[in-house]
Structure formats: C-alpha cells, structure tokens
Amino acid sequence: MGWLKILSLVLLQNSLACRRWWRRKADGLWLREAGKCPWTGGGSLWGELEVPSGPSEAADTWLSSKAESGRITITVELERDGVAAYELNAFEGKSPQDIADRFAELGRRCSKAKPRRTVDCGPFREGTLHTLSNKIGEKACQHPEAKDARALFCRYPPRFYGHAGICNQYTQFCPFEELRMESDPSLIDTAVINVDAEMFHSMEECGVFQRELWIFKVFVHWCPHCQQLMPLLYRLALVLRQRGIRALRFGAVNCATEHELCAAQNWPGHPLLIARYLGPDRAVHDAIEHWVDVVKDAQLRQMLPRYALPGEFPVLKILLEQLPSSMLPKSSWSFLFDADAEHAQSSGCANLTALHLEHPEGADDRVGNGWHDAERNFTTRRRWTDAMLMLRHVLQEWIAPLGDDGNADAFSHGQLLIMESWVELLARNLPDAFGLADPLQELQSALLQRVRAAQRPEGSSLCADEWKLLTAPVLTRIAEVGQRDFVVASACASDTCRMWSLLHTLASEGFRREQGELSSKSELILSPSSPDVMMQTVHDFLEQFFKCHYCRRHFLKNFEAGSFGRDLAKTSRRQVVLYFWRFHNAVSVRVTAWHSCNTTDRRWPPSSVCPRCWEQTADDWPVLSEARDVVRGGASRALDLKSAPNEEEILKFLQSAFAEPDDLS
Ligand SMILES: Cc1cc2nc3c(=O)[nH]c(=O)nc-3n(C[C@H](O)[C@H](O)[C@H](O)COP(=O)(O)OP(=O)(O)OC[C@H]3O[C@@H](n4cnc5c(N)ncnc54)[C@H](O)[C@@H]3O)c2cc1C
Structure with a gap:
C-alpha cells in the first residue's frame, strides 16, 4: 500500500496536527494528515491529507468518484455545520506516551533467552x-x-x-x-x-x-x-x-x-x-x-x-x-x-580524510583548490553508487534498536515512526534507476501496519530480527541492481561523504520530479516528498540514527538555529537542494579551518569544474561564518579569496551531478 497525496487544499476542523489518522464514520475509510502542517485562509483552517492507495475497496470507490481528469483534486470536509463526517482515530484514546510504553513493553518479548554469560576473572x-x-x-x-x-x-x-x-x-x-x-x-x-x-x-x-x-x-x-x-x-x-x-x-x-x-x-x-x-x-x-x-x-x-x-x-x-x-x-x-x-x-594541513588517494595541492582553482582534479570525472552514476552503498549501510548498520530502556532487541515506538517516514522518503525520492521503489513501498507499508497496530488495543512491537526480515527484499534488490547497473567506482572515500551523496541525491531527484519530467502516472503514484516533510524527515533520521557523533551534533545545532536557509528550504524543493549544498560547504570549510589548512579551499564545486558557479565579490559568504569563527582573523584561502555563488548555476550543476541519469561509464 502506498499513499496518494490529495493535491487540493482541504477544509478541516480546528484540531489538525500532523501525521494523524482520520476515520470516515460512514465506511471506516481512513485518511492521514500529510506532513505539511495546517494554515489558515478565508476564515478556515486548511491542510493536506493523504489517502491510502492499494487494495482498499472504500478508498478505491471513493477515489474513483472524486478523480478528475486523471488527477486527484478533492476537497474533504471533515465537518460541516458542527457535524463531523470523520473522526480523529489517533491513539484510540491513549496518549502517545502510553502507546510508546506499551510498544516498549511488548518489545521485551523480542529478547531471546540469552545464554548465560561466562564470567572468567x-x-x-x-x-x-x-x-x-x-x-x-x-x-x-x-x-x-x-x-x-x-x-x-x-x-x-x-x-x-x-x-x-x-x-x-x-x-x-x-x-x-x-x-x-x-x-x-x-x-x-x-x-x-x-x-x-x-x-x-x-x-x-x-x-x-x-x-x-x-x-x-x-x-x-x-x-x-x-x-x-x-x-x-x-x-x-x-x-x-x-x-x-x-x-x-x-x-x-x-x-x-x-x-x-x-x-x-x-x-x-x-x-x-x-x-x-x-x-x-x-x-x-x-x-x-x-x-x-x-x-x-x-x-x-x-x-x-x-x-x-x-x-x-x-x-x-x-x-x-x-x-x-x-x-x-x-x-x-x-x-x-x-x-x-x-x-x-x-603541519599546515593535517589530512582531512585519511583515505583520499592524493593530496590536491596541484589544483589552481580560484575556488575549491582543496578538491581533487578527479572531481571532473565524477559522473552521476558514480555519485549514485555512493548513495546506494550508503543506503545499504543505513539499512544494515545504522538503523538499529536503541530503546530508551536499553533493549537492544526491539525498536522504540519513536524509532518506528522515524523509520516509516524515512523509508517513505526513500521510496518517493530515489531515482528510478535505483529500482527500489517497489520493495521500499512494501517495507513502508509493513512499518505502517506496525504503527497502526500500535494504536489498537492489542498493540505491537518491532523486533530487530523482524526488521532484518523486512529489509531483506530491499537489500536483495540493492545487490541485484548494484551488480548490474552500479559497477562503477565509488567517488567517496568515507561514509559521511556517502551520506552526503544520499542526501544530495534525494533532494535533487525530488526537485527533478517536481519539474514534471516524469510521466503524470508515476508522478501521481510516487510524488516526491514535500519540502517540509523532506527537511523534517532528514532531521529526525539524522538525529536518531546518524552514527557520526560530531556530525550529528553539528547538524542538529545548525538545524535548530535555522542556518543555511532552513526555513526557505521547508517551502521549496529547489531550496532543499541548495540547503544541503550550503550545509555541506559550511562543514567542509569549517573542517579545513579546524585543521589549520590555510591554503586549502574546500568550497564546492571547484571553479575549474564549474566556472560559472562563482563570481568575484568583496563580501563575505554568510554560509562560512562558522569557519570564520574558527580562523578568528587568521589566514584562510577559502575566506580570503572572496567569491559569491551564482545559485542558479549551482543548482544546474547540482542537478547534473546528482539527478541526471547518464550512461554507465
Ligand atoms: C550532515 C553531516 C554533518 C557533518 N558534520 C561534520 C562535522 O561537524 N565535523 C566534521 O568533521 N565532519 C562532519 N561531517 C563529515 C564531513 O562533511 C565529511 O564527510 C568528512 O570530513 C569526510 O570528507 P571527505 O573528504 O570524504 O569529503 P566529503 O565532504 O564528505 O564529500 C566530498 C565529495 O562530495 C562532493 N561535494 C563536496 N562538497 C559538496 C557540496 N557542497 N554539495 C554537493 N556535493 C559536494 C564532491 O564530489 C566531493 O568529492 C558531516 C557529514 C554530514 C553528512
């Protein structure tokens, strides 16, 4: 089962929040609030709902009666003249904390009887x-x-x-x-x-x-x-x-x-x-x-x-x-x-990434001399290879139970909610070439069933072993597609680089889909995540599962501070692409500053690879303010050789780097 986003605004009653379920009284059809939170206009409260797509008779009949010329444009009145047609079906009267506690309690059954540990002093x-x-x-x-x-x-x-x-x-x-x-x-x-x-x-x-x-x-x-x-x-x-x-x-x-x-x-x-x-x-x-x-x-x-x-x-x-x-x-x-x-x-410039093949001192770019000349040869396919490797790593290693009660055999309810949103984000925004939409949708659907079951009286849990079984089809598909279509060398030398590749790919593909390059059918079935959902889901995922402690901390600090255009990014997919690009630049330049790499400039893309991306200026680039704090007036090539990004050109470059399918070379 997937989700179809209702494209029109919806009249709602006053208690709209985010991501809760409504049940239609007449036939039990349920709808879910989309990630975008409500707004007001014309004396009403408005929001977006999603309906389940797939084998649900009530949903099918309802949708076919409402669909107009192949697109779904529906106004749902949850309430008229004080009479509710839908009821809020969230939590069946239980508080979120009660649900989480019951989930954790049932999760204790996941613990296998462990062999008694031998103690050898x-x-x-x-x-x-x-x-x-x-x-x-x-x-x-x-x-x-x-x-x-x-x-x-x-x-x-x-x-x-x-x-x-x-x-x-x-x-x-x-x-x-x-x-x-x-x-x-x-x-x-x-x-x-x-x-x-x-x-x-x-x-x-x-x-x-x-x-x-x-x-x-x-x-x-x-x-x-x-x-x-x-x-x-x-x-x-x-x-x-x-x-x-x-x-x-x-x-x-x-x-x-x-x-x-x-x-x-x-x-x-x-x-x-x-x-x-x-x-x-x-x-x-x-x-x-x-x-x-x-x-x-x-x-x-x-x-x-x-x-x-x-x-x-x-x-x-x-x-x-x-x-x-x-x-x-x-x-x-x-x-x-x-x-x-x-x-x-x-040492001038301690190594930044222990495992880069060569130190890029030879490059003479005005901007970005700290990137290897091989950047020029990084095709989209190579970047996607990194995104794919990271995806596998995330599913196998990063997403692991870390219950509040120390139960390493079962996920917490909070983790489950984040996993479901994250998998949905992947299903909606990974390029078609990954071939993962179907198994990811199935995985999301299975997680969603757990979420819903957690709210019913019988409750539910998610054991670590079950997660392994649920992800097996996705991992099998990754192996198949990887061996067939992603046999090119990876462009990254670190997992954090691969994480960036995954984030840039998701953002760029989301934006590309918005541009209407895909057929209306697939657009309908797998419309890209809205920008606010993408931003929130990435935030929640990194907060919960990002294993690089420094990175996670730094990401959260900046996200919470609203740096790099966070609020704008929540309103536009184009801005999401630029947001991750700015963030990545801020980290790269700050890390070089931290290592006293005064002559190394890690603004990206280097001007040799994208000459139109940068223009000379007398002004500081606000994105680099953290690096400026580290350097404190000392020398730094990235801060001293001032250049302003031309964000239109940058966007084009990012789209060609992360979202445009190329041949398999
Ligand atoms: C969310 C997040 C936060 C992080 N925070 C920290 C931190 O606080 N401290 C810390 O030490 N490390 C942090 N890291 C890790 C850091 O960004 C690097 O990944 C790490 O130092 C390894 O660097 P690398 O040389 O492999 O290159 P990376 O910077 O990881 O990746 C380099 C490759 O990505 C591409 N690229 C470079 N810049 C951009 C850009 N702006 N937009 C799009 N593509 C680009 C280029 O092709 C380049 O070859 C963070 C990583 C992430 C994902």
Missing part, C-alpha cells in the same frame, strides 16, 4: 589479557566492512603501524618513537584492550572497575574521526604503560561487532569516550565529575549518558589534568598533548 588476575584482547580484535576485523583501508582501523594495536603505504602519505599513522623502541609485545598488545560484550560483563563482575579507572573508546573502523583518534589514544596509552601507570587503563569497543553492548549501554554514536570507575578514591570520582561538567553542554547531556563524552583527544586532557598526580604525574602525559597541538598547527 582469570585474565584480569593473571595479567593474560593480551590473548583475549587479540582474539576480540581479530573478531572485529572479520567484520565484512573491515576491508581495504578500513581494515587498518578495526582493532588495537592499530594495524596501520605495519603499513608503509599509509605512513608515506600521512605521518600520524607512522610508528612513533616509543613504539619503535618497545620490545615487550605484551605491552604493545595491552596498551589499549579490545573489549567485547562478554569481556565488559566480566570486567563488571570481576571488580575491575573497583580497582582501576577505565576509559573506553567507542568506535567503528570506518568512521574518519575514530580513525584520527586511534593513533593519538594509542600513543598516550602505550606511553603511560611504559611509565608504569597502572591505575588508568584504556579499552576499545568496536560497535560494528558489539552492537548489542553499545545499544545496551546506550552509546548512540562514535567516537565516544566512556569513563568507568567504581573504586573508593574520592579524588578520581571528583575528576570524572569535573570532566563531565566542564565538557558537556546542555545538548550533550541530552544526547549522551552521563559518563559518555565526545571522542576528541583534547577532551581527554581535561580529565587527566584533574586526576591526582600520585596516580598520574603530569610529566608522564602532558608532552603528548603539546605535540598534538604543535602537529596540528605546524
């Missing part, structure tokens, strides 16, 4: 942790995504130390002096311990946290920020071990393989730093509390459990400074933070 007593840690590390490296360069980042000790190629390109991944001098392999292996669910549980049961303060790095091997943190954390941990520090230890949890642990602990993204200490030393507790209070603003407090902090190396310094010097003399670690700051300042 031997390795902690006998100091044989390295064998266990290596085993857990190897398990993480078996993960299907641990391939190519990603395989260098799947466990501790990091594999990149034995890899000459990456060291030649990026000095931070070269073996450092203390490592080269170290001859004790068990010290090398245990500086940072790989931890899985069983080991974490054993640590709790065996009283490890009563004796030592542990800092866990929560990561996945494909996340660029986690990769950047890896050598810094490892060096700190090894140096402290070498200097005989025993009361502070480091562990690493790879959520790619330890999803259950990460969900149960409510660690929603990566990289994160988690503190665990249950011992008697008051000074250590005070240091941790201070750390949490200083680092976490209101937003972080809301997003993360109390002892989870952003995975940034300088954040660690704030904790170490507070720990008693008897436990951790400052001289044992402070030089590492000085060295890091110096490296960031002096």
Whole structure:
C-alpha cells in the first residue's frame, strides 16, 4: 500500500496536527494528515491529507468518484455545520506516551533467552589479557566492512603501524618513537584492550572497575574521526604503560561487532569516550565529575549518558589534568598533548580524510583548490553508487534498536515512526534507476501496519530480527541492481561523504520530479516528498540514527538555529537542494579551518569544474561564518579569496551531478 497525496487544499476542523489518522464514520475509510502542517485562509483552517492507495475497496470507490481528469483534486470536509463526517482515530484514546510504553513493553518479548554469560576473572588476575584482547580484535576485523583501508582501523594495536603505504602519505599513522623502541609485545598488545560484550560483563563482575579507572573508546573502523583518534589514544596509552601507570587503563569497543553492548549501554554514536570507575578514591570520582561538567553542554547531556563524552583527544586532557598526580604525574602525559597541538598547527594541513588517494595541492582553482582534479570525472552514476552503498549501510548498520530502556532487541515506538517516514522518503525520492521503489513501498507499508497496530488495543512491537526480515527484499534488490547497473567506482572515500551523496541525491531527484519530467502516472503514484516533510524527515533520521557523533551534533545545532536557509528550504524543493549544498560547504570549510589548512579551499564545486558557479565579490559568504569563527582573523584561502555563488548555476550543476541519469561509464 502506498499513499496518494490529495493535491487540493482541504477544509478541516480546528484540531489538525500532523501525521494523524482520520476515520470516515460512514465506511471506516481512513485518511492521514500529510506532513505539511495546517494554515489558515478565508476564515478556515486548511491542510493536506493523504489517502491510502492499494487494495482498499472504500478508498478505491471513493477515489474513483472524486478523480478528475486523471488527477486527484478533492476537497474533504471533515465537518460541516458542527457535524463531523470523520473522526480523529489517533491513539484510540491513549496518549502517545502510553502507546510508546506499551510498544516498549511488548518489545521485551523480542529478547531471546540469552545464554548465560561466562564470567572468567582469570585474565584480569593473571595479567593474560593480551590473548583475549587479540582474539576480540581479530573478531572485529572479520567484520565484512573491515576491508581495504578500513581494515587498518578495526582493532588495537592499530594495524596501520605495519603499513608503509599509509605512513608515506600521512605521518600520524607512522610508528612513533616509543613504539619503535618497545620490545615487550605484551605491552604493545595491552596498551589499549579490545573489549567485547562478554569481556565488559566480566570486567563488571570481576571488580575491575573497583580497582582501576577505565576509559573506553567507542568506535567503528570506518568512521574518519575514530580513525584520527586511534593513533593519538594509542600513543598516550602505550606511553603511560611504559611509565608504569597502572591505575588508568584504556579499552576499545568496536560497535560494528558489539552492537548489542553499545545499544545496551546506550552509546548512540562514535567516537565516544566512556569513563568507568567504581573504586573508593574520592579524588578520581571528583575528576570524572569535573570532566563531565566542564565538557558537556546542555545538548550533550541530552544526547549522551552521563559518563559518555565526545571522542576528541583534547577532551581527554581535561580529565587527566584533574586526576591526582600520585596516580598520574603530569610529566608522564602532558608532552603528548603539546605535540598534538604543535602537529596540528605546524603541519599546515593535517589530512582531512585519511583515505583520499592524493593530496590536491596541484589544483589552481580560484575556488575549491582543496578538491581533487578527479572531481571532473565524477559522473552521476558514480555519485549514485555512493548513495546506494550508503543506503545499504543505513539499512544494515545504522538503523538499529536503541530503546530508551536499553533493549537492544526491539525498536522504540519513536524509532518506528522515524523509520516509516524515512523509508517513505526513500521510496518517493530515489531515482528510478535505483529500482527500489517497489520493495521500499512494501517495507513502508509493513512499518505502517506496525504503527497502526500500535494504536489498537492489542498493540505491537518491532523486533530487530523482524526488521532484518523486512529489509531483506530491499537489500536483495540493492545487490541485484548494484551488480548490474552500479559497477562503477565509488567517488567517496568515507561514509559521511556517502551520506552526503544520499542526501544530495534525494533532494535533487525530488526537485527533478517536481519539474514534471516524469510521466503524470508515476508522478501521481510516487510524488516526491514535500519540502517540509523532506527537511523534517532528514532531521529526525539524522538525529536518531546518524552514527557520526560530531556530525550529528553539528547538524542538529545548525538545524535548530535555522542556518543555511532552513526555513526557505521547508517551502521549496529547489531550496532543499541548495540547503544541503550550503550545509555541506559550511562543514567542509569549517573542517579545513579546524585543521589549520590555510591554503586549502574546500568550497564546492571547484571553479575549474564549474566556472560559472562563482563570481568575484568583496563580501563575505554568510554560509562560512562558522569557519570564520574558527580562523578568528587568521589566514584562510577559502575566506580570503572572496567569491559569491551564482545559485542558479549551482543548482544546474547540482542537478547534473546528482539527478541526471547518464550512461554507465
Ligand atoms: C550532515 C553531516 C554533518 C557533518 N558534520 C561534520 C562535522 O561537524 N565535523 C566534521 O568533521 N565532519 C562532519 N561531517 C563529515 C564531513 O562533511 C565529511 O564527510 C568528512 O570530513 C569526510 O570528507 P571527505 O573528504 O570524504 O569529503 P566529503 O565532504 O564528505 O564529500 C566530498 C565529495 O562530495 C562532493 N561535494 C563536496 N562538497 C559538496 C557540496 N557542497 N554539495 C554537493 N556535493 C559536494 C564532491 O564530489 C566531493 O568529492 C558531516 C557529514 C554530514 C553528512
């Protein structure tokens, strides 16, 4: 079952909200409020409704009686002269919180009887942790995504130390002096311990946290920020071990393989730093509390459990400074933070994306010299390949249960609502070449049934296993279409880049469909999402499921602040395309500024690829204001060489990059 949007305005009674159901009293036909919230005019309240399309006799009869010349233009009067023809059927008298609670309660049935965990305290007593840690590390490296360069980042000790190629390109991944001098392999292996669910549980049961303060790095091997943190954390941990520090230890949890642990602990993204200490030393507790209070603003407090902090190396310094010097003399670690700051300042441009093939210094664009010349060769098909890869990754990895009650086997009601909207967004706005409209519509329909069932007295839930079954047809189709039509190389070197590709593709295709390039039939069946629905759905999805902790936080902050033309974007598909483009530019330039890449300009598209996209100006571009705050008057090519975008040309360029089918080359 899909949804047909009624194209005309609808007279409604005064209680219209968004996305609720109405039931026609006469025959039980139900309609759903479209995403666009109501507005007033002519003394009435107006809004948009959607009717279910598909095998519903009431809907079919109703629609055929109303359809005019192939398009559906209907005015629905929910009420006339005080008599209601429809009744609000939302929640059957239950509050949204009651529905969510019942959903969570039924979700507990999803939990399989788990085998009793074995608790083995031997390795902690006998100091044989390295064998266990290596085993857990190897398990993480078996993960299907641990391939190519990603395989260098799947466990501790990091594999990149034995890899000459990456060291030649990026000095931070070269073996450092203390490592080269170290001859004790068990010290090398245990500086940072790989931890899985069983080991974490054993640590709790065996009283490890009563004796030592542990800092866990929560990561996945494909996340660029986690990769950047890896050598810094490892060096700190090894140096402290070498200097005989025993009361502070480091562990690493790879959520790619330890999803259950990460969900149960409510660690929603990566990289994160988690503190665990249950011992008697008051000074250590005070240091941790201070750390949490200083680092976490209101937003972080809301997003993360109390002892989870952003995975940034300088954040660690704030904790170490507070720990008693008897436990951790400052001289044992402070030089590492000085060295890091110096490296960031002096290296001119630390690598931004660890895995870009070449550094694009050669480019001489006025705008965008920080992009590789290969940009010119990125066809739409290559960008779609990235969008497709991301889509698969999102369905397989990102959309995972993270219940408020720590249930890792069932989704929460809030998650279900967001998933249903997200899948609908995909079904309506992915290019036809993806061939996914049908399986995505089926998936949406299945999710919708759960949403509706959740409101009935019997209630419903959604288990993690059921989600896997429901998504299987989409994943199968992705594999088929991918092997047939998307065998071109990906253009991205990171998942966050792929996420951008997916967002740009959805926005551009939505706009293209609006331009009426598709036949009226398919337009009717799969009309693109309205701009406000697209904006809200992307927001909700990223808020709930975006695993890059930095990115998510930054996105939400700017979305809430209304930056980059958010409000305009809610009213126009054209503006949605430009909104994501502006946002992407703001992030790219801010990240280069943060890394002190003064001579690198990551405004996009580069002028060599789109000469008409930029015009010289004397004015600052407001989109770059965050980067300006980072640079604080210092030099920056992207800020100093002022250019104003010609948004008409940019739009054309974006449409050709993300929405125009090309051949398979
Ligand atoms: C919503 C969101 C928020 C993010 N916030 C942060 C953050 O706060 N901090 C942080 O460090 N990282 C953030 N990131 C990640 C960051 O944007 C990059 O993805 C990451 O640094 C990897 O960069 P990359 O070199 O792979 O290139 P990316 O910037 O990811 O992608 C580059 C490719 O996309 C295309 N492209 C570049 N610019 C544009 C544009 N403006 N419009 C359309 N296409 C373009 C080009 O073809 C280019 O090759 C965020 C990502 C997303 C999706």
